[in-house]
Amino acid sequence: MTWQILGEGFSWETLDRQRDAAAAECAWTVAQGMLADPLLDLVLLDELTFPLKHAYLDIDLVLADIQNRPRHMHVVVTGRAASAVLIDAADTVTEMRDVKHAFRTGVRAQAGIDL
Numbered sequence: 001m002t003w004q005i006l007g008e009g010f011s012w013e014t015l016d017r018q019r020d021a022a023a024a025e026c027a028w029t030v031a032q033g034m035l036a037d038p039l040l041d042l043v044l045l046d047e048l049t050f051p052l053k054h055a056y057l058d059i060d061l062v063l064a065d066i067q068n069r070p071r072h073m074h075v076v077v078t079g080r081a082a083s084a085v086l087i088d089a090a091d092t093v094t095e096m097r098d099v100k101h102a103f104r105t106g107v108r109a110q111a112g113i114d115l
Contacts, residue, residue: 024056035069049079
């Protein structure tokens with residue numbers, strides 16, 4: 001298993017949109033390498049919907065990279081507010097919602113739990 005931590009935290013609290021877009025592009029470069037690797041069976045792209053929603057990444061490029069992966073590879077994309085384009089391209093879509101979350105009571109994100 002290969003594990004990459006490529007994000008910079010809660011981007012909705014950003015003070016520098018250009019930095020966040022650059023970080024997303026760097027992360028996507030790593031993801032592209034993983035999507036092209038025939039030795040991988042599963043690639044999990046956690047919270048990918050956020051950089052797509054905010055146009056930090058080009059949806060057409062992302063979908064092309066996912067569609068051109070090795071045929072045996074499964075790809076899982078997580079995140080809120082997936083676009084209709086992403087949903088249409090997916091084989092399976094699951095919508096989840098939290099019923100209660102500590103963040104709403106002021107508890108900051110915790111390593112190993114939320115990130």
